[in-house]
Every structure is written in C-alpha cells, then in structure tokens.
Amino acid sequence: MRLQDLANISIIMQGVFIPFSLLFVLLQLYKQTQLTRAANAQALVQISSPFHLLMIQDPKTVELWLHGAKTFDTMGEVEKAQYMGLVTWWLLLHENIFHQGQMKLIEQKMYESWQRDLEYLVRHHRLENRWKSLRSYYHDDFACHVDDMIAKRVSL
Numbered sequence: 001m002r003l004q005d006l007a008n009i010s011i012i013m014q015g016v017f018i019p020f021s022l023l024f025v026l027l028q029l030y031k032q033t034q035l036t037r038a039a040n041a042q043a044l045v046q047i048s049s050p051f052h053l054l055m056i057q058d059p060k061t062v063e064l065w066l067h068g069a070k071t072f073d074t075m076g077e078v079e080k081a082q083y084m085g086l087v088t089w090w091l092l093l094h095e096n097i098f099h100q101g102q103m104k105l106i107e108q109k110m111y112e113s114w115q116r117d118l119e120y121l122v123r124h125h126r127l128e129n130r131w132k133s134l135r136s137y138y139h140d141d142f143a144c145h146v147d148d149m150i151a152k153r154v155s156l
Helices: 003-057 059-074 077-102 108-124 131-137 140-155
Strands: none
Touching (some): 003 077, 077 140
C-alpha cells in the first residue's frame, strides 16, 4: 500500500469517527445538564432545610410564620424584625429558584412546585402589604414576577 492510499483511508476514517465523536460529546453534555439540574434541586433542599428545622424546633417561630401577616400591626419592633427576616429569607430562596428556572438549571416540574410555594407565600403572608418596602432588595426580573403574582392575587 502506498502512502497516498494510507492517507486516503485515514481521511475516510476521520469522516466516520468525527460524527461519532460529536454524538458522544452531545450525549455527555446532556448527561452533565441532567446532573447539574439534580445537584441544583438538592442544593435547594439543603438551603431550605435550616428554615424548616427552625420551624420544627421553635414554636415562637412557627407562630410568627403562621400569624405574622395578620398580627403584624400589633407586633413589637423585635417581632416585626423577626417576621420580616423569615419572609425575606424565604423570598431570597425563591429569587434563587426563579433565576435557576429562567436559566433552565432546574427541571420544569421542580420549578413549578416551588412557584406554587411562592404563590402561597404571597397569599398567606399578604405580601402586597409589605412588598413596596421589600421590592428594591430583589433583582428586577424577580420583583416583576412577584408584582404579577400580587396583581393576580389582588384582582381575585
């Protein structure tokens, strides 16, 4: 076999193996995306766990969370700060979830379940009463998203 024949065979082999290589790279990217989404979902559970553990361990915190929106005007300064700290903590988590959802870093079904939780937060905590003072602390995209939820809630 001549050198030219070997070169031709080599070119043909490259033509065969390049598509397989590209397919393999695409498969790896798909798998990596799935793993990243799973890791992000797990991270959200880890971030929310201290909040839930606090609720389980401290009846005063549960009382603030359950009744804070209704009794806010009669609370003392410290209780108001504690309650707003809880609401802010949960809103920060939801802001993170919102941005991950927009960037497709979590599964759509996971994102939708967290959105139901955010809707509950808006409704149960009567966020429309305090959102104006909180809004500027959040990214504008998330703030507009909450604005829409509040508008939908108020129009009901």
